[in-house]
Amino acid sequence: YAKLRAGAKGYDLTIPSQDYTSIMIKQGMVQKIDHSQFPNSKYINPEALEKAKGYDPDMTWSVPYCLAASGISVNKTKVKDYEKSFDIFSRTDLAGHMTMMDDMRVTMGSALKHLGYSLNTTDDKELREAADLIINKWRPNLIKFDAEGYGKSFASGDFWVCDGYAEIVFAEVPEDKHDEVIDFFVPECGSAAYLDSMVNLKDAKHYDLAMKFIDFSHRPEIYAEFCDALKFPAYINKEAAKYTKKKPMYPVETLEKVELKMDVGEALSKYDALWQEIRFSAE
Structure with a gap:
């Protein structure tokens, strides 16, 4: 965040936690999400968006990735x-x-x-x-x-x-x-919990490519690979649970109790x- 705030260039997409996501939105550091380029948004768990209701409940500026x-x-x-x-x-x-x-x-x-x-x-x-x-x-x-x-x-x-x-x-x-x-x-x-989300930076030179990456990341079979690699439950993208092969560190229901x-x-x-x-x- 500090690097970007200081004017660092060359970045299109970053994945901040919820506190910095909210700050970056307030400070005009990010672009809106183009939902026409994000068909896999249908797989985002509404409960995850409810947790983000204090700063971006409709994925206007950010896309949840990991809770x-x-x-x-x-x-x-x-x-x-x-x-x-x-x-x-x-x-x-x-x-x-x-x-x-x-x-x-x-x-x-x-x-x-x-x-x-x-x-x-x-x-x-x-x-x-x-x-x-x-x-x-x-x-x-x-x-x-x-x-x-x-x-x-x-x-x-x-x-x-x-x-x-x-x-x-x-x-x-x-x-x-x-x-x-x-x-x-x-x-x-x-x-306590953290919610990492993907955001497109205001000065992104490859916005469309960043949107393709976001959409690709939320293909259920691709998101399942992320879950298996780090043993996170498929909470953000519940459809991915059909494709996961490893037991997560904790049940997905655990995340219903946390506060950001x-x-x-x-x-x-x-x-x-x-x-x-x-x-x-x-x-």
């Missing part, structure tokens, strides 16, 4: 009995073997969802309550906040419970051990201040 959930990965060989809830991070018997994302919006989002709030809230009381939950109940039991290395540490057996994106863990555990070792779930309260992280505008400073407090408590 992915954050949640909890438990090493089943290390932890036998557990509740499928964010309350697991309050368990002192698992202290020293758990980690949460070093990501302000994801970790605070987990606390907010657990408390019954939107992960995009700007309410001071709700944000304070979420921060206190992390500081007083969860943080004392964590090894650390980790955004990148938790997959490897989970695979090695050092981390038993990790809050974060499933693909980070599944990529590090040998595929023939996935079912034996990993239990990934989204608590009933829901969790959205741009919270000036309220981001509230999150920043509380996150510094949370991180300071970790020292």
Whole structure:
């Protein structure tokens, strides 16, 4: 985003997450989608568009490509009995073997969802309550906040419970051990998610070719190859499920519970201040 905003040229299409998609639309950085060149739009799941209703519910400017959930990965060989809830991070018997994302919006989002709030809230009381939950109940039991290395540490057996994106863990555990070792779930309260969408940039020199690529990507048999390669469920393009050959990391129904992280505008400073407090408590 920063590169494009600074005036970088030579790009026709990019795939930003929902927060940047909404910003790019507001800032006039993208062109409208030509639906006459996108017959495969009929395969886009209406539920995915409902999640994007805050910024582009009709695919006027963007085309959803991948919806992915954050949640909890438990090493089943290390932890036998557990509740499928964010309350697991309050368990002192698992202290020293758990980690949460070093990501302000994801970790605070987990606390907010657990408390019954939107992960995009700007309410001071709700944000304070979420921060206190992390500081007083969860943080004392964590090894650390980790955004990148938790997959490897989970695979090695050092981390038993990790809050974060499933693909980070599944990529590090040998595929023939996935079912034996990993239990990934989204608590009933829901969790944070990201929705990557394809957009055509305002200065695209090959707009028609970019539209052909978007349409090609959403052929069900082609989209199925993407799902199989990364083990994502065929949520965005449900017709593709007929062509997938691999078991996804989690059932497609899991994605019905997630909430997108959205741009919270000036309220981001509230999150920043509380996150510094949370991180300071970790020292």
